[in-house]
Amino acid sequence: MTASPQAHNAALFAGLKVLVVDDSLEMRRLLVALLNVMGIDEVICAADGDTGLALFSERAPDLVITDGSMQPMDGYEMTRAIRAMRKENDAPGQGADIPVLMLSGHMGPEIVARARDEGVTDYIVKPVTPELLYERLLEAISKPVHVVETPTYRGPSPTRRLVARQAGDLNGNSVD
Amino acid sequence: MSETFRPRNADGTDKSVDARFLRLPSIAERKLGRDYSAPIRLDPRVLDQMQQTIRELGSKYAETLAAQVGLLPPLIQRACAGIAEARGQIYTIVHDVRGLAGTFGHPIVGSFAKSLCGYMESSSGLDPTIMRFHIEAMRDALEDPQPDAGLARETLRSLELLIDAAGDERSVG
Numbered sequence: 001m002t003a004s005p006q007a008h009n010a011a012l013f014a015g016l017k018v019l020v021v022d023d024s025l026e027m028r029r030l031l032v033a034l035l036n037v038m039g040i041d042e043v044i045c046a047a048d049g050d051t052g053l054a055l056f057s058e059r060a061p062d063l064v065i066t067d068g069s070m071q072p073m074d075g076y077e078m079t080r081a082i083r084a085m086r087k088e089n090d091a092p093g094q095g096a097d098i099p100v101l102m103l104s105g106h107m108g109p110e111i112v113a114r115a116r117d118e119g120v121t122d123y124i125v126k127p128v129t130p131e132l133l134y135e136r137l138l139e140a141i142s143k144p145v146h147v148v149e150t151p152t153y154r155g156p157s158p159t160r161r162l163v164a165r166q167a168g169d170l171n172g173n174s175v176d
Numbered sequence: 177m178s179e180t181f182r183p184r185n186a187d188g189t190d191k192s193v194d195a196r197f198l199r200l201p202s203i204a205e206r207k208l209g210r211d212y213s214a215p216i217r218l219d220p221r222v223l224d225q226m227q228q229t230i231r232e233l234g235s236k237y238a239e240t241l242a243a244q245v246g247l248l249p250p251l252i253q254r255a256c257a258g259i260a261e262a263r264g265q266i267y268t269i270v271h272d273v274r275g276l277a278g279t280f281g282h283p284i285v286g287s288f289a290k291s292l293c294g295y296m297e298s299s300s301g302l303d304p305t306i307m308r309f310h311i312e313a314m315r316d317a318l319e320d321p322q323p324d325a326g327l328a329r330e331t332l333r334s335l336e337l338l339i340d341a342a343g344d345e346r347s348v349g
Binding site: 038063 | 290
């Protein structure tokens with residue numbers, strides 16, 4: 001007998017560990033509350049990329065949600081550092097294979113292109129809505145992870161098409 | 177799966193880069209096994225709970241937002257005089273408002289904040305009139321329980337024209 005999709009959903013979310021990196025206390029509170037409602041109990045928070053990177057190494061999250069602009073280290077640099085992490089073997093679920101969802105107030109093509117080049121998996125334009133967050137998170141955890149590995153990088157292909165997702169915008173703005 | 181690219185250097189010589197392409201199981205498959213199938217639609221009960229959470233947090237956020245916008249006017253003069261600390265304080269607040277106001281039902285305030293962020297990111301010097309008009313527009317939208325979207329669009333357009341005019345003056349000067 002196959003379990004219902006919702007049962008799968010609940011079991012999946014309950015087992016997730018998510019790292020939230022954002023310099024806004026209000027945004028961290030909002031994301032933690034929404035992730036908790038989705039059934040994710042283990043949410044780790046950081047207010048900047050430096051701390052986020054340290055927590056990433058220490059706590060090994062399943063998924064990262066990060067702001068773009070932060071100091072001293074921003075979300076782009078943090079993602080680059082994550083994608084440059086080397087692994088001892090090809091076992092999935094380690095370091096560089098983890099989806100990184102960037103939440104940003106910017107939607108210019110050059111900013112989205114930078115996010116893609118640094119290894120961001122999905123780019124979400126603020127303001128965030130429940131539908132958008134839920135949908136993108138589900139997509140990130142339920143799709144196979146396609147990875148390119150070079151001597152200095154392991155993560156999503158930097159030559160792929162990345163769409164800036166926005167609430168109410170089904171097509172998004174893409175960078176090829 | 178492994179493949180070797182052979183892109184060219186500027187002088188036409190071979191520049192080989194070793195790259196491997198890997199397809200790894202999804203996080204869901206890793207957690208729940210290979211038979212996991214993604215739900216075809218979002219769970220409406222979860223979405224309702226998320227909306228309810230935003231409503232609950234929204235009343236608290238409204239107080240925070242009003243306090244944040246109230247901090248801005250006294251900083252304008254010093255920020256426009258080139259004091260980096262004041263400029264940084266304004267940007268931090270406005271950046272925060274840009275990211276959150278729309279989520280909590282204040283999209284017009286968020287639009288004005290976005291416009292001001294864009295202006296501050298692209299300008300080395302700050303014009304006090306542009307700064308003041310943006311902040312007044314944010315405050316007015318916040319004080320009006322049902323702000324007029326058409327009027328807000330016109331105001332936003334006027335602010336954009338003001339920014340463009342300031343840019344033209346700088347390039348002529």
